[in-house]
Amino acid sequence: MTERALPRHVAIIMDGNGRWAKQHKLQVALGHRKGVEALRSIIRESSDLGIEALSLYAFSTENWKREKTEVEALMALLLEFFSSEIDELHENNVCIRILGDKAGLPPKQREAVERAEIRTQANTGLKLNIAINYGGRAELAMAAREMAEMALRGEISPDDIDEEMLSRHLYTRGLPDVDLLIRTSGEMRLSNFLLYQCAYAEFDFPSVLWPDFDLEAYHQALDAFRRRDRRFGGRNK
Ligand code: FPP
Numbered sequence: 001m002t003e004r005a006l007p008r009h010v011a012i013i014m015d016g017n018g019r020w021a022k023q024h025k026l027q028v029a030l031g032h033r034k035g036v037e038a039l040r041s042i043i044r045e046s047s048d049l050g051i052e053a054l055s056l057y058a059f060s061t062e063n064w065k066r067e068k069t070e071v072e073a074l075m076a077l078l079l080e081f082f083s084s085e086i087d088e089l090h091e092n093n094v095c096i097r098i099l100g101d102k103a104g105l106p107p108k109q110r111e112a113v114e115r116a117e118i119r120t121q122a123n124t125g126l127k128l129n130i131a132i133n134y135g136g137r138a139e140l141a142m143a144a145r146e147m148a149e150m151a152l153r154g155e156i157s158p159d160d161i162d163e164e165m166l167s168r169h170l171y172t173r174g175l176p177d178v179d180l181l182i183r184t185s186g187e188m189r190l191s192n193f194l195l196y197q198c199a200y201a202e203f204d205f206p207s208v209l210w211p212d213f214d215l216e217a218y219h220q221a222l223d224a225f226r227r228r229d230r231r232f233g234g235r236n237k
Contacts, residue, residue: 003226007179009053010046010214010222011194011201014039016185016209023209029073034211036077040085045215047092047126051220053175054128055099057193075109078132082112086119093125099171099194099199102148127175134171135197172197180225186212202228 014035021031039056039109046054059074089096096116105113113132150156156165167173178194178201186207190198204221206213229236 004228004230005226006049006222007053007202007225008176008179009055009180009197010051011055011057011178011181011198012042013057013181013183013187013191013193014210014213015183015187017211018210019185020209020210023122027076028070029209030069032074032077032126038211038213039101040189041215042213042218043089043126043128044092045218046047047094052127054126055131055132055172055178055194056129057134057191059132059134061101061104061133061138062192063134075106078109079112081168082116089116090120091125093123094120094128095098095123095125096221097127098140099128099129099131099176102133102139129172129175129192134193136190136192139170140196167196170196177201180204180221182221183208184213185210200228200230200232 012061016029017035019031021028021035024030033117043054058078063074084123086096096113098113098117102110102113109132113130123234143166147156147165149159151158151161174195175197177199178197181190181194181198182204184187184206186205188203188205202225204224206217206221208217
């Protein structure tokens, strides 16, 4: 079978931290902490492999509904991640972008993510997108609102609105579409992640829980992707 290229853009729904914690009789916050360790090595590997973009679903607009202690633990981990990892990411030429509504974040977290974006914006290596306070439908509504406002101001006509213009109003502007979407823990849902960008993505649902998703599991997903026959609605010869 022909082996195809690596995906340009990998998106990951890091699911199963809670179940991992339960299995190990630990508090859920420790499952998330272990999840951060897994994500560190996946980021490094993606950068080493020369993958163009990696998008990680860290906190959805729906995650605020979780227990206060869990939300606080996740917010504390985010802060910790951005202070402890930023130097290494910057040295490795990683460019960080936040996907989601930063205005809805607590001030400290907002400040930390904005600082990381500014510091790494000129980097030309891995484009690391971290979705925080992100929802795919909210993102599409935001894009529609922005374009409607432009039309009202007479800057564009409704006829100008096409797929290309819409994609320029998304958080992912300038990035290629998602090629491979991985969701760990065996759940087979998109859960409002990158709805527009995943139109032609290949899906992989390994049963492993996110804290146990190691480099071997990542390579398995990448190898399976390279064997897929992607037709984008057409027909391969
Ligand atoms: C899903 O597991 C995971 C999350 C809601 C959060 C993912 C966040 C991290 C890995 C850490 C924070 C991220 C960064 C960038 C520092 P779950 O709790 O829904 O698992 P369950 O379905 O087994 O309960």
